[in-house]
Each structure stands twice: as structure tokens, then as C-alpha cells.
Amino acid sequence: LIKIQAVFFFSGGSSSVSLIIRPNRTQHFSSESLSLSCEDHRNSTGWTVRRYTNTLETCPSSSVRSTGTESTCTITSLITSDTGVYWCESESGHKLHPVNISIHNGDVILYSPVHPVTEGDSLTLHCLYRDKNPSNLRAEFYKDGSEVQNQTTGDMMIISTVSKSHEGFYSCQHPERGASPKRWISVTASGDFEEKISVLKILSSLLAVCPYLIVTVVLVFKCYRLRGKTSV
The missing domain is CATH 2.60.40.10 (Immunoglobulins)
Structure with a gap:
């Protein structure tokens, strides 16, 4: 592509x-x-x-x-x-x-969103079968070749809050019907999501700087008082 x-x-x-x-x-x-x-x-x-x-x-x-x-x-x-x-x-x-x-x-394909997923949104993947569904709907899901142990229910996988780390190749496999082809899931940044991250970074920076600001104010105040006593 x-x-x-x-x-x-x-x-x-x-x-x-x-x-x-x-x-x-x-x-x-x-x-x-x-x-x-x-x-x-x-x-x-x-x-x-x-x-x-x-x-x-x-x-x-x-x-x-x-x-x-x-x-x-x-x-x-x-x-x-x-x-x-x-x-x-x-x-x-x-x-x-x-x-x-x-x-x-083949008999198995992976249902996934057509367009890239936005950070912060949810992602749902399905195992779909040719003709009728098997009696056992239990399927395994893989990301970049490694099995996803959680977030799966039957023939469905749900990620409630998507992040950039969820980007990759996904597939599913049924014990009787076989495996689906791999599908690349792309994750794009959200303006609101990025704004929240920026605000959090600013707040964390302020919290990190606050102790130094407090110490500086106290020292300046003490120096001011000491200078006032010396002048008397």
C-alpha cells in the first residue's frame, strides 16, 4: 500500500x-x-x-x-x-x-474496522466463518504472531481503550476451521487524546518544579527578614 x-x-x-x-x-x-x-x-x-x-x-x-x-x-x-x-x-x-x-x-476471515482506529476508542475484532458458524465458537486471537491471552470472549476480541501500542498484525484461529489471514490494524492519534496527554505533562512538570519554587520563596523571605534586622 x-x-x-x-x-x-x-x-x-x-x-x-x-x-x-x-x-x-x-x-x-x-x-x-x-x-x-x-x-x-x-x-x-x-x-x-x-x-x-x-x-x-x-x-x-x-x-x-x-x-x-x-x-x-x-x-x-x-x-x-x-x-x-x-x-x-x-x-x-x-x-x-x-x-x-x-x-x-479459506473458511475463516477476520472482521476488523475498514479505516484506522483512533487512540482512546474501542476496537472489536471477530472471527467470521464461511457458510454457517461452527458449534464451538471459541477462537484464539494473535497479534504479531503472539497469542492474545486476555480481552477475548468466544469468537470476539475487544480492546476498550486503544493506544498506539495496539498497532500491529492481527489474526484469529479456530481449532476446526483454521486460521484467518493477517490484517494490519493502524492506530491514529486523536486531537483530544493528545491534548489530555499534553495537559498531564504540563501538570506533572509543575508538580516536579513546585518544591523548588517553595524552597526558593522561603529562602528569599528569610533573606529579606535577615536584611531588615541588619539594617535596624
Whole structure:
């Protein structure tokens, strides 16, 4: 993804355009259907879904539907070669919201947020199964190859307050169905979260300096009194 961004120069910053993915996940089973929409909240037109698999292309023309301010790409039966990067692009070539979409032939995938998680928010991961769920829903979750011992319940893993240390590759494994592919979870800083950290740092610095300030004031006061007695 980093190399592709360097080639295509994805634009950063906020935008009125959103990339909506249904189902709302990045890992999908082969033969499933997938819908991607570029929705513009300013009622402007001209945004389309584009992708890079082995080549740079728009979604297949037969699958694209434009309605008002929304351009939708629907793939009715996914295959592994649909794996790639998808994004919204304007008529002028402005590119936004790149997302890695991967298609798998196996029986297990990992449900995770499409977009990066913000520090301070919660994170929920699910083990999803092709066809029907197994009778035993107990699954193991891994981060960077190491099993996560806590924060898991059945086929679900919940982190109540995300920090930068939670960034990494996640996967899940079921004893009968097998393991899901790995998925990179990215964590971004929150303005409010950073502001709280800054305030805490300032307060801790003040607390560290306070004893020295108190001692200095006491010494100055004593010197002032001593100087007053000497003058008398």
C-alpha cells in the first residue's frame, strides 16, 4: 500500500467524500458480493471508485451505478484476483480514502474496522466463518504472531481503550476451521487524546518544579527578614 500511495499520490486531509464498503470489512470470502460507494455530502458529482489489483483500473463498467451524488461499484461474485487497493477518485484526478481489500478462499476471515482506529476508542475484532458458524465458537486471537491471552470472549476480541501500542498484525484461529489471514490494524492519534496527554505533562512538570519554587520563596523571605534586622 505504501508503494502504491507513492505512485498515485493519494491526497490527505478531510473531505466531504466518503468511501462506503458493504459488508463493512476489508477481508472477504470468495463468491461473496461486495459493494463500494463514493458518497459526496456536498451534493457534488464526478467521484468514482477505482482500484489497483494487477493493473490500475476502474471497477468493471457493468458493475458501476451512479445515482445523484453517489457512485457505486458492485461485484456480485468475488474472486481472489479482486484483491487490491480501492479508493475514490474525482474527474480531476483527486484521490481519497485508499483501502486494502483482500479476497480469500479459506473458511475463516477476520472482521476488523475498514479505516484506522483512533487512540482512546474501542476496537472489536471477530472471527467470521464461511457458510454457517461452527458449534464451538471459541477462537484464539494473535497479534504479531503472539497469542492474545486476555480481552477475548468466544469468537470476539475487544480492546476498550486503544493506544498506539495496539498497532500491529492481527489474526484469529479456530481449532476446526483454521486460521484467518493477517490484517494490519493502524492506530491514529486523536486531537483530544493528545491534548489530555499534553495537559498531564504540563501538570506533572509543575508538580516536579513546585518544591523548588517553595524552597526558593522561603529562602528569599528569610533573606529579606535577615536584611531588615541588619539594617535596624
